[in-house]
Each structure stands twice: as structure tokens, then as C-alpha cells.
């Protein structure tokens with residue numbers, strides 16, 4: 001594997017364009033457009049905390065992966081975890097009753113052309129190192145298991161117990177964190193809330209929803225609830241809280 005350099009957006013704002021290219025098509029568009037917390041806060045994550053947003057670049061400065069995180073206050077108990085991704089954004093940008101002591105991962109994205117080469121663990125390791133350099137005692141992550149969309153009818157509580165023969169988690173992305181020493185804390189059932197009209201959902205998924213009910217849609221980890229009478233579709237993206245001690 002090429003040698004890779006880690007650059008933060010604070011030091012290298014010129015790499016922003018490369019970062020945006022890595023993001024293209026990496027998540028279902030309904031997650032990007034239909035989660036109001038994401039829509040409200042994402043630009044601020046990049047703008048307010050550039051020293052915690054980073055890219056992995058090859059020697060020719062091609063961006064191959066990016067990592068994103070924000071600081072928040074957490075007392076170390078499962079009960080005090082934010083509800084999930086949305087809750088982390090709200091806590092990170094909300095009223096600061098306690099000083100931030102924890103770095104919360106929001107995303108790690110590997111460019112489509114560079115997936116399957118082990119870059120994801122290098123990105124997580126870079127994030128751990130950044131967290132340490134900034135003096136955080138913990139790194140937590142609302143992890144979005146990347147194979148779960150193939151099993152949308154299996155409850156997350158059961159899915160996370162699936163193992164390979166060697167005892168490691170079945171899900172590749174959960175496995176990356178587990179191998180790097182993260183501990184499972186709990187399932188975040190409502191990590192991201194995505195709402196849209198029926199027309200929005202038809203545009204986002206390329207499907208038709210002729211009647212109210214639950215639908216399996218591409219990229220979703222659980223079914224989407226469509227209510228034609230209310231002209232609304234609601235999707236709750238379930239994630240898994242994991243934590244690293246630094």
C-alpha cells in the first residue's frame with residue numbers, strides 16, 4: 001500500500017475539494033437530504049472544527065479517505081450517551097453545560113476506488129491519534145454497520161451478535177472497530193431520523209409507494225414507514241454506539 005499522509009482541514013483547507021469527491025454517493029441521498037439535523041449542522045462541523053476533520057492522501061495528494069468528528073461532553077455512562085448521530089450533533093453544538101471531554105466520530109469515508117484495501121482502519125487509527133493529540137480521554141462512535149442494508153428485516157440487536165467463525169463480528173465495519181479495540185456500548189435505534197414527503201421518498205429511492213406501509217428501500221438498514229394519508233415517510237437509521245479508551 002502507498003504511504004499515506006494525514007492532513008486536517010485546518011492545515012490543508014485546499015484539500016476540501018478532494019474530500020467532497022470522496023463523499024459523493026457514499027451514503028444514501030435520503031440520509032444526506034432528509035435528516036434535518038445533518039442538514040442543519042454538517043457545514044458547521046467542517047467550519048467550526050477543522051482541526052478534527054481530516055483526509056488521508058497519497059504522495060500525489062490524491063484524497064483517498066476522510067474522517068469527521070466533533071467534541072462533546074459525555075460522563076462515560078451508557079445512560080448519558082447521545083441518542084445517536086443526530087443527538088451527537090445536537091449535544092456538540094448545543095448548550096455547553098460541561099466542557100467537551102470526548103471526541104465523537106461522525107463519519108469515516110473511503111473513496112469508492114480505494115475500498116477493500118484496509119484504509120478504513122488507518123482512518124480510524126488517525127482519528128484516535130487526533131483525539132489523543134487534542135487531549136480527549138475517549139473516542140465514541142455511532143457506527144453505521146455497512147452490511148446491515150443487506151439484512152433490513154433483522155433487528156440490529158440480533159445483527160450485532162452475528163459472528164464469523166473466528167469469533168469476530170460478522171459486519172465488516174463493526175469488525176474494523178472491534179479489531180482496533182472498541183467496545184460495544186448499545187444499539188442506537190433512532191440514530192438518524194429521516195423524514196420526507198412520499199414524493200421525496202420516490203425521488204430518493206427511484207421506487208413507487210402506492211399504499212401506506214413498510215418498505216425495504218436501497219441502502220436503508222431497516223424498512224421505511226410510508227404514510228400516504230399524511231404524505232410522509234419516516235426512516236430511523238439504527239447505529240451502534242462503540243467506544244475507545246485512549
Ligand SMILES: CC(C)(COP(=O)(O)OP(=O)(O)OC[C@H]1O[C@@H](n2cnc3c(N)ncnc32)[C@H](O)[C@@H]1OP(=O)(O)O)[C@@H](O)C(=O)NCCC(=O)NCCS
Nearest residue numbers: 026107108109110115116117118119120121144146172175
Ligand atoms: C465502511 C468503509 C469505511 C470501509 O472501508 P473499506 O476500505 O471498504 O474497508 P477495508 O478495506 O478497510 O476493510 C474493512 C473490513 O471490511 C472487509 N471488506 C472490505 N470490502 C468488503 C466487501 N466488498 N465485502 C465484504 N467485506 C469487505 C474487509 O475484509 C475488512 O475486514 P477484515 O479485515 O476483518 O476481513 C467504506 O466501505 C465506506 O467508506 N463506505 C461508505 C461510507 C460508510 O458507510 N462509512 C461508514 C459509516 S460512517
